[in-house]
Amino acid sequence: MSGRRDSTSCARFVPLDVTDDESVTRTAEWIGAEYGVLDILVNNAGITRGDGGGRPSETTLGTLRAVYETNVFGVVAVTNAMLPLLRRAAAARIVNVSSEVGSIGSMTDPDGPLQMMCSVPYPSSKAALNMVTAMYAKELRDTPIKVNAANPGYCATDLNGRRGFRSPPQGAEVSVHLATLPEDGPTGTFWGHLWTADGDGGYGVLPW
Numbered sequence: 585m586s587g588r589r590d591s592t593s594c595a596r597f598v599p600l601d602v603t604d605d606e607s608v609t610r611t612a613e614w615i616g617a618e619y620g621v622l623d624i625l626v627n628n629a630g631i632t633r634g635d636g637g638g639r640p641s642e643t644t645l646g647t648l649r650a651v652y653e654t655n656v657f658g659v660v661a662v663t664n665a666m667l668p669l670l671r672r673a674a675a676a677r678i679v680n681v682s683s684e685v686g687s688i689g690s691m692t693d694p695d696g697p698l699q700m701m702c703s704v705p706y707p708s709s710k711a712a713l714n715m716v717t718a719m720y721a722k723e724l725r726d727t728p729i730k731v732n733a734a735n736p737g738y739c740a741t742d743l744n745g746r747r748g749f750r751s752p753p754q755g756a757e758v759s760v761h762l763a764t765l766p767e768d769g770p771t772g773t774f775w776g777h778l779w780t781a782d783g784d785g786g787y788g789v790l791p792w
């Protein structure tokens with residue numbers, strides 16, 4: 585495209601606050617002006633917060649709203665802003681970075697490793713994100729765009745005080761996999777590493 589950059593030339597930094605409508609719009613306009621198209625959208629931004637001991641009965645609506653602003657509403661805002669650009673790509677991919685703690689099946693398994701976790705804001709935001717993922721996949725099923733949710737596994741990042749037992753590059757691999765799916769790859773799935781996964785064990789489609 586004349587006057588536009590070759591999208592393969594280099595990585596470029598664009599400041600984006602997914603909770604700020606103006607920032608989201610500005611970013612979409614910038615990508616449109618610079619590239620005219622978007623091949624891959626990874627909705628990776630995520631936060632976790634808790635009140636008191638973290639129990640549901642101690643949760644404040646302020647905390648709940650803050651977590652949903654980033655983890656759920658931010659994903660919908662960014663995705664809707666980017667969709668016109670994604671539709672211009674030959675085979676766009678959307679990856680929503682979710683978590684196994686958003687899986688109702690995993691969180692309620694009495695014998696599973698997550699049975700000790702009992703909190704509302706972060707887990708319920710990721711459960712909502714899983715449904716958001718499934719609904720976008722449904723709307724876009726007759727297009728080349730694939731929409732999937734990724735579970736990076738428990739990774740050592742700022743989100744958890746670096747306590748995770750997987751490395752950030754290991755966690756990122758799941759998003760890369762879903763962002764580069766071939767034409768016959770899946771859409772509307774929850775994919776990644778189970779909590780206890782070591783190496784390649786427990787890798788694949790996860791329960792919602």
Ligand SMILES: NC(=O)c1ccc[n+]([C@@H]2O[C@H](COP(=O)([O-])OP(=O)(O)OC[C@H]3O[C@@H](n4cnc5c(N)ncnc54)[C@H](OP(=O)(O)O)[C@@H]3O)[C@@H](O)[C@H]2O)c1
Pocket residue numbers: 600601602603627628629630631654658681682683684735736737738739740741742743744748
């Ligand atoms: N670590 C794990 O074990 C784990 C497990 C499952 C899922 N996840 C998910 O993986 C994703 C990445 O998390 P992480 O583990 O890498 O945690 P992290 O180190 O805390 O990174 C979170 C990222 O989200 C960005 N962010 C937060 N609020 C934002 C906003 N309003 N607008 C734009 N960016 C925002 C942060 O940007 P700034 O640094 O600029 O604030 C940061 O880059 C999250 O969605 C998280 O829920 C993580």
